[in-house]
Amino acid sequence: MILVNLSEIKQKCINLIADNLKISSREASLELNQILLFTLKINNSELLLKKTITKSQYNKLIKIISIRSTGKPLAYIFKEWGFYGRTFYINESMLIPRPETELIIDVLKERKILKDNIQLLDLGAGSGAIGITAKLEIYNNADLHLSDISKRCTRGIKKNLQQFDIQANVYLSNWFENIPKIKFDLILSNPPYISNKDPHLNELYFEPKRALVAKKQGLADIHTIIENSVHFLNKDGLIIIEHGYNQKDEVQEIFNRYNFNQIESYKDLLGHYRITKGLFS
Ligand SMILES: C[S@@+](CC[C@H](N)C(=O)[O-])C[C@H]1O[C@@H](n2cnc3c(N)ncnc32)[C@H](O)[C@@H]1O
Structure with a gap:
């Protein structure tokens, strides 16, 4: 040899x-x-x-x-990438899971805000990394639901569910359109939030634009999700959304407009506000 x-x-x-x-x-x-x-x-x-x-x-x-x-990013070459210590299957229709998104899991873990047997929805799930990690790390007895508008993402989510031996419902859906009329205790979402004028988009050439770009300076999808979530949240249900480092005030304002309570934003390791939560009551 x-x-x-x-x-x-x-x-x-x-x-x-x-x-x-x-x-x-x-x-x-x-x-x-x-x-x-x-x-x-x-x-x-x-x-x-x-x-x-x-x-x-x-x-x-x-x-x-x-x-x-x-x-071409390594994640697309390897067809896998790490998130919160686990390796997820990744295809080119999926956003590569980012370390800053792990903040959602950290916040939930620190606060253990809810009971264990919850109805949990990961909206715009991509690889399913957020929802699957939330179930494995915190809400072991949750009924997990994951959705995406991309068929290739929903296929990939099923692959990841199989890999981690998790039972869950996967929906091909434009935000809430095909989500069954369940009342959720927790909705997690990392939606597209980059403005189409953002110069950093060039650096993200290989990733699907649909996963990255939103209208109205990047806020259109966040607005749609918060506005419609009120029909899908239980009383005292919680929604946590990831957003851009400079969108905290606008996102809090949208939560306020739809009468959410206990609105709070959290900083990532770089000191930027990257996720905001709201309680529906
Ligand atoms: C920023 S990526 C996040 C992916 C994954 N949750 C993560 O954090 O790695 C946004 C995801 O939302 C999905 N998406 C975009 N528009 C959507 C829509 N109208 N309805 C449902 N999902 C959508 C994209 O396909 C993409 O998977």
Whole structure:
């Protein structure tokens, strides 16, 4: 078997990634680390001890680096990504789950606001990461419902449900249109909230626009969700929405307009208000 010396090829790979993606050597080295862990199917400590890889592993590594060089995110190359310590199946119709979205789970966990056997809806679920994590981490006895407007997302959600051995209802739905007339105790949503004029959209070229962009300076979907949620929430039901770092005041104003109580926003690790909750009573 032909073996390739890992330390000899590492610098070459880092330079390739850094040059093609126009990132620093440090960032490229972190990327290479992720690619190696994925390609070799080993953990960090095993990687530290690894001296050689096979020629076929080397070829796979180079193939991944060349696809990554087009700018395609690693999550779409690996077809999986981590969220709250678990690995979710990901396809290109799904938004790649973001660390800032984990704040929703942290807030729910810290407060343990509700009883356990709740009706829980993840609206615009994408991969299902939020709803599935909320059930696994906190509300083990919840009846879980997940929806998305994208058929490929709903198929992917079912794959993730199977992977985590969870029973749940999945709906193909334009927000609440096809959601059964259940009264929910908790609605969680990370809807599209980026304005179509936002210059950062270029950096998100590979991700589905439908998952990112909303009309009315990014607030149209948030408005639709809050407005309609009043018909789907139990008395004292809670809705938690992720939004842009500069949208807190507008989102609180929408919650106020529809007479929600205990409206509160929470900051992410960078100190930006990124989620807001409202209680329906
Ligand atoms: C920002 S992504 C969030 C995905 C996932 N919840 C997460 O946090 O990773 C927004 C999701 O809303 C879905 N979506 C967009 N418009 C929708 C609509 N009108 N009705 C239902 N879902 C919609 C998108 O397909 C996408 O999966």
